Amino acid sequence: MDTIGRHIPLPLPVPDWSKPIIIVLLLLAIWFAVRSRLAARRARRLEDQRTALLRDVGAMQTALVPVVPARVGGLAMSVAYRPADGPAAGGDFYDVFVPERGRVAIILGDVSGHGHEALKQAALTRYTLRAYLQTGLEPRAALALAGRVLADPRTEHFATVVVAVYDAREGLLTYASAGHPPPIFHGLRTREPLAVCASPPIGWTVPTGVRQTVVSLPAGAVACFFSDGLVEARSDGELLGREHLSEILGTLGPRPDAAKLLAGVRAQAPVTADDMAACILVPQTVVVAADTHIEELEADAQALAGQRARRFLETCQVPLPDIERTIGRAHDIAATLGAALLRVELAPTTAHAVALPPSAAARSVLSDRRAQPAGEPSGAR
Numbered sequence: 001m002d003t004i005g006r007h008i009p010l011p012l013p014v015p016d017w018s019k020p021i022i023i024v025l026l027l028l029a030i031w032f033a034v035r036s037r038l039a040a041r042r043a044r045r046l047e048d049q050r051t052a053l054l055r056d057v058g059a060m061q062t063a064l065v066p067v068v069p070a071r072v073g074g075l076a077m078s079v080a081y082r083p084a085d086g087p088a089a090g091g092d093f094y095d096v097f098v099p100e101r102g103r104v105a106i107i108l109g110d111v112s113g114h115g116h117e118a119l120k121q122a123a124l125t126r127y128t129l130r131a132y133l134q135t136g137l138e139p140r141a142a143l144a145l146a147g148r149v150l151a152d153p154r155t156e157h158f159a160t161v162v163v164a165v166y167d168a169r170e171g172l173l174t175y176a177s178a179g180h181p182p183p184i185f186h187g188l189r190t191r192e193p194l195a196v197c198a199s200p201p202i203g204w205t206v207p208t209g210v211r212q213t214v215v216s217l218p219a220g221a222v223a224c225f226f227s228d229g230l231v232e233a234r235s236d237g238e239l240l241g242r243e244h245l246s247e248i249l250g251t252l253g254p255r256p257d258a259a260k261l262l263a264g265v266r267a268q269a270p271v272t273a274d275d276m277a278a279c280i281l282v283p284q285t286v287v288v289a290a291d292t293h294i295e296e297l298e299a300d301a302q303a304l305a306g307q308r309a310r311r312f313l314e315t316c317q318v319p320l321p322d323i324e325r326t327i328g329r330a331h332d333i334a335a336t337l338g339a340a341l342l343r344v345e346l347a348p349t350t351a352h353a354v355a356l357p358p359s360a361a362a363r364s365v366l367s368d369r370r371a372q373p374a375g376e377p378s379g380a381r
Contacts, residue, residue, distance in 0.1 A: 064093040074168035080258035091118035092275040109161035139176035144209030158203030187221035190293035233269035330355035
């Protein structure tokens with residue numbers, strides 16, 4: 001034991017010139033330790049913020065693009081949403097619900113712009129239209145009233161929307177559009193629905209909800225509602241277009257899937273600058289007594305005096321004598337009620353037109369419009 005101790009060297013004295021170096025190294029070690037601790041705390045804080053952000057995004061998506069069952073009120077339903085490339089938050093939205101037994105309501109729209117304001121406007125538009133449809137308003141009336149209530153000249157945002165109600169008992173789909181592309185149909189036994197005299201978007205402070213279409217959906221029919229991000233996707237520098245989108249839909253078989261439709265668009269257009277949303281419905285239990293195709297236009301005195309109403313009737317292929325008779329009757333109704341409803345029943349080779357009083361909801365909007373002070377824009381709040 002004594003010999004072992006003799007071989008252990010004594011600590012050498014630290015040279016004076018190395019003491020400052022040791023102190024600097026100790027300070028650096030302490031600084032790196034403190035910085036590492038702060039970085040770890042910051043990383044935990046950022047992870048907490050990321051978790052909260054993902055939770056908020058999930059809540060936002062639930063509000064704008066909710067989960068929809070695969071079967072709703074006699075319809076096989078398929079919905080899908082894909083955000084645009086890049087970090088911008090878009091304003092596409094959709095909704096599918098049952099306002100009453102035997103009826104299914106569909107809403108699909110797009111708010112202009114991106115960011116929080118667009119998201120707020122999208123949610124407001126969706127829930128406003130949902131409330132109106134739940135009260136029993138038809139699609140055209142719901143759009144007309146929403147256009148009146150949501151119009152605000154102080155905001156730059158506007159919404160294009162298509163609203164539809166499917167009646168499972170009669171196999172009829174009634175839809176109206178406000179500045180939005182009409183749905184694509186496959187398997188109809190009637191003429192292709194018209195897009196003439198379309199209504200303007202919600203938020204332009206001008207009347208909307210003046211057009212409506214009713215078609216029967218026979219067994220095997222497919223109706224596809226979509227946002228303009230699908231047709232405006234670019235393939236080889238050119239817009240994909242409605243016709244090409246219809247071709248992609250046709251390749252998906254008798255039960256097309258909305259997610260596969262969006263994937264097909266993405267395969268044709270690798271970069272998408274706008275959100276894409278699609279809702280595809282296929283009737284399952286269909287009892288259609290007769291093929292129905294009805295086109296409607298609500299026309300005020302100005303539209304009747306101009307070419308708008310006449311162009312609508314001509315596009316429907318109404319015979320010239322019936323056009324004159326229908327417009328004359330519509331003038332008489334508009335002189336009392338402020339507007340008239342032009343209703344055309346279309347068959348493969350004929351068209352029958354009548355002029356009717358506007359709906360009660362439309363008359364209420366017209367009354368509010370006439371009651372506004374002079375100079376105040378329609379829909380101003």
